[in-house]
Amino acid sequence: MAPSSPAAGVPASRVVLDDAEIARALTRITHEILERNHGSDDVVLLGIPTRGVPLARRIASRMSEVEGRSITAGSLDVTMYRDDLRRGPIRSLEHTDVPDDVDGRTVVLVDDVLMSGRTIRAALDALADYGRPQAVQLAVLVDRGHRELPIRADFVGKNLPTSLSEKVKVRLAESDDESDTVTIQGDA
Amino acid sequence: MKHLLSAGDLSRDDAIRVLDTAEELLGVAQRPIKKLPTLRGRTVVNLFFEDSTRTRISFEAAAKRLSADVINFSAKGSSASKGEGLKDTALTLQAMGADAVVVRHHHSGAPHRLAHAQWTNGAVINAGDGTHEHPTQALLDAFTMRRHLVGLPGGPGGGAGPRAAEGTDLADKHVTIVGDVLHSRVARSNALLLHTLGAHVTLVAPPTLLPVGVESWPVETSYDLDASLEKADAVMMLRVQRERMNASYFPSAREYSRRYGLDVARMNRLPEHAIVMHPGPMNRGMEINADVADSPRSVIVEQVTNGVAVRMAVLYLLVGGATEGNDA
Structure with missing residues (x-):
């Protein structure tokens, strides 16, 4: 069922989640979000570009099925809030689309991989400029550890203990034109 | 891209990157908090040797929305009126640690000199x-055209999202630029940039107001406004720059207005989707009729709004990332 890793030639690349496992994880996360928040009434889903956005949309469509109403996900670009902008060349901006007023709502941020926590720190700063949510929660497909900030995820697809020399690669049909996989590369 | 000195220096990809960045930054004006932390701790100096209100406040608003510190330096009432030259002013600004210098000068080439003389690292x-x-100005004009002519198929106020325009250029759009081309830096920058973006530019002016060497520009020229209205997707009216006119370039203001002014009759001959632009400040009744300037076809006020987003994009792309030697 799992497609073989597309990264030919890279040593020791192994698939840790295939498309069916990713689908099951997202379904579980959807139910966990609904359970934690007693339904979807006050929930605003915001994906962090690039791959957080299709993940947030998938969660939104699962949520729509369960709740019997149309729920959409937005996107929140954090580029202008990053703490490493001055360390590298200019990054292009991604699209931001915050569909609802976030004041007093529960915002669920969605991203693909949680590592240092710096992207989420930037997202929290960005969110504060859009309003004052009642609460902010975090859903990630993979938590690979190595946190550098006091940030944790509320909903996790898979905890993946890794070493810093490894790379976690997420591929999604919407953003990469490949079937869904999570692989670990460069085993030390 | 280290400096922005000429619209001609921008490749198609550079220009589209500025426009796409501006498209995202335009949304900042709609948020409760209209500010981004991106240029915190950076200093932007507005160095204006020539009077300007709109351009200066546009740059000032752009820099402040990116959280940069802004220092305004205008020649009037400053050391420049005491005889200080560009070089010493630049060295002073360098000593203050300017990361970006926005310069307006009455002499052509002053920004080029400033950029290449090693007087400032910014x-x-x-x-x-x-x-x-x-x-x-050319970038904000192209941005405004792209939003209306590519992004919004229904024309001004149309329904489709402007995101449809992202990543695109202005291929095969016809832009007519009318008026005092001779004294117009706006016309020159627009001609260069619009050509890069694939648009067809027609300059319309009396023979006395076309610059020498215009035949080497990537444009068509015409003396007849009426002949170039039917195919225009955008018409840009230039200000008659009386302060630069030390000779008589046309017999009278009334004759100029009759032949080269945009009135309602001429506007009605434009295609349905065409937009009317003006870089401002307008001489109402001279190059543009008041009813035209206030008509729904006119995007003149929108140009001002877009100007802030485009200048934010330029500042971000020039000083938002790692810069050599300035981070020590």
Whole structure:
């Protein structure tokens, strides 16, 4: 069922989640979000570009099925809030689309991989400029550890203990034109 | 891209990157908090040797929305009126640690000199030099055209999202630029940038107001406004720059207005989707009729709004990332 890793030639690349496992994880996360928040009434889903956005949309469509109403996900670009902008060349901006007023709502941020926590720190700063949510929660497909900030995820697809020399690669049909996989590369 | 001195220096990809960045930054004006932390701790100096209100406040608003510190330096009531030259002013600004210098100067080429003479480490942005160039005006004009002519198929106020325009250029759009081309840095920058973006530019002016060497520009020229209205997707009216006119370029204001002014009758001959633009400040009744300026076809006020987003994009792309030697 799992497609073989597309990264030919890279040593020791192994698939840790295939498309069916990713689908099951997202379904579980959807139910966990609904359970934690007693339904979807006050929930605003915001994906962090690039791959957080299709993940947030998938969660939104699962949520729509369960709740019997149309729920959409937005996107929140954090580029202008990053703490490493001055360390590298200019990054292009991604699209931001915050569909609802976030004041007093529960915002669920969605991203693909949680590592240092710096992207989420930037997202929290960005969110504060859009309003004052009642609460902010975090859903990630993979938590690979190595946190550098006091940030944790509320909903996790898979905890993946890794070493810093490894790379976690997420591929999604919407953003990469490949079937869904999570692989670990460069085993030390 | 280290400086922005000429619209001609921008490749198609550079220009589209500025426009796409501006498209995202336009949304900042709609948020409860209209500010991004991106240029915190950076200093932007507005160095204006020539009077300007709109360009200066546009750059000032752009820099402040990116959280930069802004220092305004205008020649009037400053050391420049005491005889200080460009070089010493630049060295002073360098000593203060300017990361970007936005310069407007009455002499063509002053920003170029500033950028290449090693007087300052900062990025130099040309905000209008003499009768030479005004690249950010051209970028905001192209941005406005792209939003209306590519992004919004219904024309002004149409329904489709402007995101449809992202990543695109202005291929095969016809832009007519009318008026005082001779003294216009806006026309020159627009001609260069619009050509890069694939648009067809027609300059319409009396023979006395077309510059020498215009035949080497990537444009068509015409003396007859009426002949170039039917195919125009955008018409840009230039200000008659009386302050630069030390000779008589046309017999009378009334004759100029009759032949080269945009009135309602001429506007009605434009295609349904065409937009009317003006870089401002307008001489109502001279190059543009008041009813035209206030009509729904006119995007003149929107140009001002877009100007802030485009200048934010330029500042971000020039000084938002790692810069050599300035981070120590």
